[in-house]
Amino acid sequence: MKGKAVIIGAGIGGLATAVRLAVKGYDTHLYDMNPEPGGKIGELLLNGCRFDTGPSLFTLPSLVDELFSLAGENPRDHFSYITLQSSCRYFYDDGSLLNAWTDRERFAAEAESVTGEPRENVIAFLDECAELYDLAANIFIFSPFYQLDNFRKPESLNVARNFRKLNAFSTMHEVIKRHFNGNRLIQLFDRYATYNGSSPYRAPGTLNVIAHLEHNLGAYFPEKGMHDIVSAVSGLARRCGVTVHYGEPVLSVLKENGRVTGIETTNGIIPAKVVVSDVDVIPFYRNLMKEERQARRQERQERSSSALIFYWVMNRRFEELDLHNIFFSSDYPGEFKALGKGEVSHDPTVYLFASSRVVESDAPAGKDNWFVMINVPYDSGQDWAKVVSQARADIIAKVSRRLCLQVAESIEAERVLDPPLIGKLTASHRGALYGSSSNSRFSAFRRHPNVKSRYQNLWFVGGSVHPGGGIPLCLASAKIACDMIPPADR
Ligand SMILES: Cc1cc2nc3c(=O)[nH]c(=O)nc-3n(C[C@H](O)[C@H](O)[C@H](O)COP(=O)(O)OP(=O)(O)OC[C@H]3O[C@@H](n4cnc5c(N)ncnc54)[C@H](O)[C@@H]3O)c2cc1C
Known part of the structure; x- marks a missing residue:
């Protein structure tokens, strides 16, 4: 008999986890309290219009594609997106208007003609963001960097050797200010702090890596809108054999001798070999684990x-x-x-x-x-x-x-x-969009890991855990957790 895996929450992190565990051979069951999957990636129909209600910015689409490839499918048969020519149109209060063309040279030229900022300054800053990403992404985003093994990787040595380049001791704003003369571009790049719900005046300069995604790697948009990410991945999950239980809230997680043994939902008890939570960690500990101390510990981090x-x-x-x-x-x-x-x-x-x-x-x-x-x-x-x-x-x-x-x-x-x-x-604690904020240089180190030694078969994905909020990072959390989960037959 196949080992049973239960996932609580069909946000994008939970959906991606469901696909990965089904591919790994688990009898996978996905629960959500809402009648539809998607969590924060919602949809609204009003007076003949369709709205994406949550995320609207789409970067690193390869992380979605990877799920289809993993399941042996061609992503283009089920999910398509376009590459945007401009990632954003900026309207300043002084009446000026700037298009952030995704072609770097075109953007730099427009920035120079609108704001007078030499184009070389724009290119130099974007190059620095790219270098930062190459240096840090594998260690801080795509790995369980809180685990000792991670520090033995050659990339970690490289990070240590180039620590100064992480700009961890300056704020995003301080770093950006060093690159530009005028306020308009400073404000434009400062804005990327809000992509994970933080302040550019407090978040560490390392987060300038966010600008790299849109400006160097590209801005994209699903042909059928953001909600199609959910439709496509939930469809894939079903084709992979995942059993979905939407509209079935999980009431508690069952525990015994340092292991979780299953969950209790409104329909009864479901034993499981592996449990993965895609629920915000604070309500998860408080309501499902009944561990108030852990919930309070998480609450100490600024939302x-x-x-x-x-x-x-x-x-x-x-x-x-x-x-x-x-x-x-x-x-x-x-x-x-x-x-x-x-x-x-x-x-x-x-x-x-x-x-x-x-x-x-x-x-x-x-x-x-x-x-x-x-x-x-x-x-x-x-x-x-x-x-x-x-x-x-x-x-x-x-x-x-x-x-x-x-x-x-x-x-x-x-x-x-x-x-x-x-x-x-x-069920996001205090309605925060991205779990805890990154308003301190220690935030990344304090973020909840994808696994805790207290319970060997309980895993965590989604925006409130490592590596953080936003669709790409939630997809990364699912990959990190599932890579650590043993195969179904072990
Ligand atoms: C307005 C808004 C704008 C955003 N803009 C962007 C953007 O432009 N780009 C971007 O990348 N990201 C953006 N984000 C962030 C992004 O949407 C989230 O980081 C991501 O979707 C969170 O996914 P998740 O896996 O953490 O699950 P969530 O979406 O948080 O879903 C959690 C799921 O768990 C379920 N659940 C909770 N408790 C239980 C329970 N007891 N039993 C069963 N189910 C339960 C919930 O019903 C929910 O479906 C935005 C978010 C919002 C709200």
Whole structure:
């Protein structure tokens, strides 16, 4: 009989784990409390428009492709994506506009003509980000770097020899400031700290590696929208023989003599040889393991920021917009200072994503589907109704001013997602998007590992554990964990 593996949570980390364990020969069962898989990668249909409700930026697509190849399938038969020409259109408050072309030379030339920054500065910074990635990625992202064996690898020696290049003792902002003369490019590259819910004024310079993904390795978008990542991988999981149990919450994990023995769901007890959690580690320890001390220990790490999102069906199409657009705050330090105090600035940076620029059917002809997001603090009991109403007014004023038109008049229908709702829908502690923040040089070392010696057959994947949040890192977590899980027949 095949060994049974149980995965709790069908977020992208859980789905990827399900595929990998099924391929490894396990009788694999995937549980989620929600009726649909995907977790934070959600979808909304409203007034004829389709919205991706969570992630919108897609990098390192090879990590998705790898799952299909592993299962002996051609990824292109089931999942397709395009390469973007521009990763983002930046609207500055001074009226200037900059397209972040994914062709480095084209971007550097445009940056020089718009901001006056010598193109060599842009290229030199991107080269440094590439060097950082080559130096650090295998050790810090794609390996269980908390394990002793990892430090014996030749790459680790290389990291030690080139430690200075990691910029671990400067903040992202300090490093970026050293490369550029003008504020506009500093702000543009500072923004990458928000890709894991952190502040550029506190996160270590090592995180400048994030800019490398979009600017050197490329920005992509699934042909059918972000949610197609979920449809494609969940379809693959089923073809690999995974049994899914959606709409079946897991109530507890069963333990005996240093091992987990299975789970209890709303339908009863399920014994298992291997248990993998894709649930945020804090509710996992608190509610499923009933280990309050462990939950509190995790809670000591600062949570990442969260998001406030308006999904607006617009009654006209706005040709000024690209797929990804940023309307920058004119006071970036002030914006992060407010976030640090658990507040929201009155001049927030607004991210506007219109998936219909790639997936035409996402909005009816002559209309637009706007996903309008600002960074907000994690939920610590703020008056969210008040925050939402103020932010809505501030966003409308800002985008209207910058586009020289009245945005409010064009909003035909609206839905809102705030931190408490993110927390409720996906069991993310305090609605944080990426688990713990990276606002300290020690964050990577404190992040929960993919396995703990206390329970030999319990594994952890997803955004709240190593190597962190975001789709590529969750996919990496599944690979790291599954590479350590023994074959099914052992
Ligand atoms: C608004 C927003 C924007 C984002 N933007 C980006 C982006 O542009 N690019 C990017 O790469 N990433 C982005 N992210 C982050 C990315 O979405 C997440 O890091 C990633 O999807 C998390 O996957 P996960 O595997 O940790 O699982 P999650 O998506 O957190 O899912 C966990 C699953 O566990 C289930 N669960 C919890 N408790 C139980 C239980 N007791 N029993 C059964 N099931 C349970 C939940 O229902 C859920 O389905 C964004 C996230 C949000 C919310």
